[in-house]
Amino acid sequence: xxxxxxIDSRIDQTNQRLKAAKLGFRIERRGQKLTLRGILPxxxxxxxxRSHQQRISLDVPATPTGLKQAxxxxxxxxxxxxxxxxxxxxxxxxxxxxxxxxxDLPQKLNAFEQEFLSQPTHMQQLASARTxxxxxxxxxxxxxxxxxxxxxxxxxxxxxxxxxxxxxANSRSRQICCTALGALANFLNLELPxxxxxxxxxxxxxxxxxxxxxxxxxxxxxxxRIPNPAWRFVYxxxxxxxxxxxxxxxxxYSQLAQGEPQAIIEVLNTTKTGEHDVWPFxxxxxxxxxxxxxxxxxxxxxxxQTTLRRIGQQVxxxxxxxxxxxxPYDLRHAWAVRTIHFGLPDTVAARMMGHSVxxxxxxxxxxxxxxxxxxxxxxxxxxxxxxxxxxxxx
Numbered sequence: 001x002x003x004x005x006x007i008d009s010r011i012d013q014t015n016q017r018l019k020a021a022k023l024g025f026r027i028e029r030r031g032q033k034l035t036l037r038g039i040l041p042x043x044x045x046x047x048x049x050r051s052h053q054q055r056i057s058l059d060v061p062a063t064p065t066g067l068k069q070a071x072x073x074x075x076x077x078x079x080x081x082x083x084x085x086x087x088x089x090x091x092x093x094x095x096x097x098x099x100x101x102x103x104d105l106p107q108k109l110n111a112f113e114q115e116f117l118s119q120p121t122h123m124q125q126l127a128s129a130r131t132x133x134x135x136x137x138x139x140x141x142x143x144x145x146x147x148x149x150x151x152x153x154x155x156x157x158x159x160x161x162x163x164x165x166x167x168x169a170n171s172r173s174r175q176i177c178c179t180a181l182g183a184l185a186n187f188l189n190l191e192l193p194x195x196x197x198x199x200x201x202x203x204x205x206x207x208x209x210x211x212x213x214x215x216x217x218x219x220x221x222x223x224x225r226i227p228n229p230a231w232r233f234v235y236x237x238x239x240x241x242x243x244x245x246x247x248x249x250x251x252x253y254s255q256l257a258q259g260e261p262q263a264i265i266e267v268l269n270t271t272k273t274g275e276h277d278v279w280p281f282x283x284x285x286x287x288x289x290x291x292x293x294x295x296x297x298x299x300x301x302x303x304x305q306t307t308l309r310r311i312g313q314q315v316x317x318x319x320x321x322x323x324x325x326x327x328p329y330d331l332r333h334a335w336a337v338r339t340i341h342f343g344l345p346d347t348v349a350a351r352m353m354g355h356s357v358x359x360x361x362x363x364x365x366x367x368x369x370x371x372x373x374x375x376x377x378x379x380x381x382x383x384x385x386x387x388x389x390x391x392x393x394x
Contacts (some may be wrong), residue, residue: 005031007062023078027070028055029062034070036077043088054104056091059099073101087189090282100188105156109141112187127270127303134309140167140177143185155291157192160185170201213334214326216282223289226322227329230297233317236289238328241265241278242335244351245328249301253294265290267354270303278352281338336360340367 006031015026025038036056049131058073060066078206080086090101094111103111117129117138140163147166148159160181167174178196185192214222219239226232234248243251252266261288262279269275279359299314300306315328333355346368350360360370 004062007064007067008124010064010067020073021075023073023074024081025078026065027074027086032062034062034066035057036059036070036074038074038077040081041086043089043092057089059102076101085189085191089187089189105145108188109145111183112141112184113137115187116183127308130303130307131309134307136176137180137183140180141175144181144184147226156188156190157185160190160192160196161194164196164199173362175200182369182373201382213330213337216334216338219331220288220327222287222324222326225324226318228297230295231318231322233291233293233295234290234297234318235324235331236285237265238315238331240280240282240285240289240291242281242332242339243267243278244332244354245315247354248315249296249299249311257294258294274354275350276354281335281342281344333364336364339368340364340371343371 011029011102018025018027024035028035028037035058037053039051040054040056041051043054056077058070060069077086093099094115098107098111100108100111113133116133117126119129143162143166144159147162148154148156151159151162154162163181164174168175178199182196223232223235226235237243237248238245247267250268250270251320251362252268255262255264263278263283264279267276267278286292299311301311319328334350336353346360347357350357353360
């Protein structure tokens, strides 16, 4: 009892200082914890439209040390309100428990991961989110953590800029890094003086070195390097339908197996880009590669235990094992270019590949432009049908 009376007396003294400083907050003891009380913006999900008296649970103990923390936090919150940067996210319990304002950087990064992976509502969305996290977020967040640890004099914002600048300028990795760290800053409600998009540079896929894609004959020849029937099936399906590595294991092959003439396959909703139908190019490869005999290798597809990226990596590993002289993705790109040569509309090809028309046109700009130019030249020649002048007789 005496300890409570003592801390209550200290709280009164602290509140007198806060009142004298006109910070607009007072500290209250609720059981064995301390809270702040003052005029605050509506909480997320509240029906109130204006700021009103509320409490902030600081989750600090009602001890002399905890009281010092509470007084300092009152000053911080008051400053944020003046600067219009206050966010309830810092003080409300987040996914997995805890409050951001009490966490160190590794804890904040872990909280960010849990929040990121808690958003998807369906298994296919979660699988895609896990793949995005592993490939596009985790590498740059680990780099941020390493830089912050090795250079403790930097603020978090400065460490973020240092991480971005450690990537190659005008590169895809620079853009992905900016996206990942920008999302982290939003999660932490961290105001960055300079928008990270200013660091993106002028990278675009159309400026990358043109892939040396395998010819159709190269593709037909290389399948003979694979003695395992199941992995031959994976290779043949990717070549004929332009699938991503992991998509092979998430398709409905019923029409193909039942001998339907069009041999359409359906990429299921479990995949990264959702459900879509794909036609074969070339249709002749369906029989040539014996694709109506569905034979998938025993790869685990339980997305509670693995990710789409890990599934896809197993395909890449098998290409290396059998010494295929090009990557699995080269088969996909070769399929896309083949549809361009066939004259398939870009909107249709993009839909079959499971990406937007903008991405399709940007990625395959060189071949699309060549096709359109060729068609324009042929159309102009047919319209005019001009003959060259006769040679004058001398």
